[in-house]
Amino acid sequence: MGGATLLSMDEQIQHVATIINSRAIEKSGRYLVAIAGAPGSGKTTVATALAQKLNSMQSDASAQISPRAVSISMDGFHLPRSVLDTMPDVKKAYARRGAPWTFDAPASLAFVRRLSAWASKKSSAPVIPEENIYAPSFDHAIKDPVPDGIVILPSVSIVILEGNYLLLDEPPWSEIGPLVDLRIFVQVDLDEARARVAKRHVAAGIEPTLDDALRRVDVNDYINGQLVQRRSVEMDLVIESIPIR
Numbered sequence: 001m002g003g004a005t006l007l008s009m010d011e012q013i014q015h016v017a018t019i020i021n022s023r024a025i026e027k028s029g030r031y032l033v034a035i036a037g038a039p040g041s042g043k044t045t046v047a048t049a050l051a052q053k054l055n056s057m058q059s060d061a062s063a064q065i066s067p068r069a070v071s072i073s074m075d076g077f078h079l080p081r082s083v084l085d086t087m088p089d090v091k092k093a094y095a096r097r098g099a100p101w102t103f104d105a106p107a108s109l110a111f112v113r114r115l116s117a118w119a120s121k122k123s124s125a126p127v128i129p130e131e132n133i134y135a136p137s138f139d140h141a142i143k144d145p146v147p148d149g150i151v152i153l154p155s156v157s158i159v160i161l162e163g164n165y166l167l168l169d170e171p172p173w174s175e176i177g178p179l180v181d182l183r184i185f186v187q188v189d190l191d192e193a194r195a196r197v198a199k200r201h202v203a204a205g206i207e208p209t210l211d212d213a214l215r216r217v218d219v220n221d222y223i224n225g226q227l228v229q230r231r232s233v234e235m236d237l238v239i240e241s242i243p244i245r
C-alpha cells in the first residue's frame with residue numbers, strides 16, 4: 001500500500017486487518033503492531049478501527065466478552081505537569097507539550113519490551129494463569145497521565161500501539177521497531193493534518209478561533225509532524241490518510 005493507492009480508508013482498514021489476522025494466526029504467540037504518524041494523521045482512528053475489525057473476525061461471540069484485539073494510545077507516556085514544571089524553560093515545555101522530549105521515552109520503550117516478552121510467552125494452553133498488563137492512560141480533563149489507566153487482559157492476542165514517535169529513527173524510540181511484529185505508518189498531507197488538529201483544538205475549547213488554533217499548531221504540532229514524516233524508520237505497511245471534506 002503506497003502513495004498510488006486509490007482505496008478508501010475503510011478499504012485500507014479491511015486490507016490491513018486481513019493481513020494482521022492472517023499473520024497473527026500463523027504466529028505461535030501474541031501479535032504486536034505499532035502505528036506511527038504525524039499529529040492529525042488519523043492514527044487513533046486507524047488503530048481503533050483495526051481493533052474493531054479484527055474483533056469482528058472472531059469466529060464466535062467471545063469478542064463481546066473478551067476481545068482478542070485492543071488498541072492502546074501512547075499518550076499515557078506524556079511527562080506529567082509536575083515534571084514539566086521542573087524544566088529550565090517551563091513556558092516552552094508547556095507550549096511544546098507533545099514534542100518528543102515531553103514524553104517519557106525510556107518508559108515507553110520499557111513498556112513495549114515488556115509487551116514483547118509477554119507476547120513471546122503465550123501458549124495454546126498455559127499452565128500458570130497470567131496476570132493483567134497495565135499501561136498508563138491520559139486524562140484530558142486533568143491534562144495528565146493516569147498510571148495503570150489501561151488494562152490488557154491475558155485473553156488479548158493482538159495489541160495495536162499508536163503514537164507519533166513509536167517508530168522515530170532516534171534512540172531510544174528506534175529500539176521499539178524491532179520489538180513489534182508489524183510497523184505501520186499513516187501517511188498524511190501535513191497541511192491537511194494541520195487543519196484537522198486546529199479544528200480539534202477549537203472543538204475541545206483549547207483555542208477560541210480557528211486562526212488562534214492554527215497559530216498554536218504551527219509552533220508545535222506542525223513541527224512535530226514534519227519530524228515524524230522525515231525521521232521515521234522503514235515501515236512494513238503504509239496507510240494513506242484520505243483528506244476529510
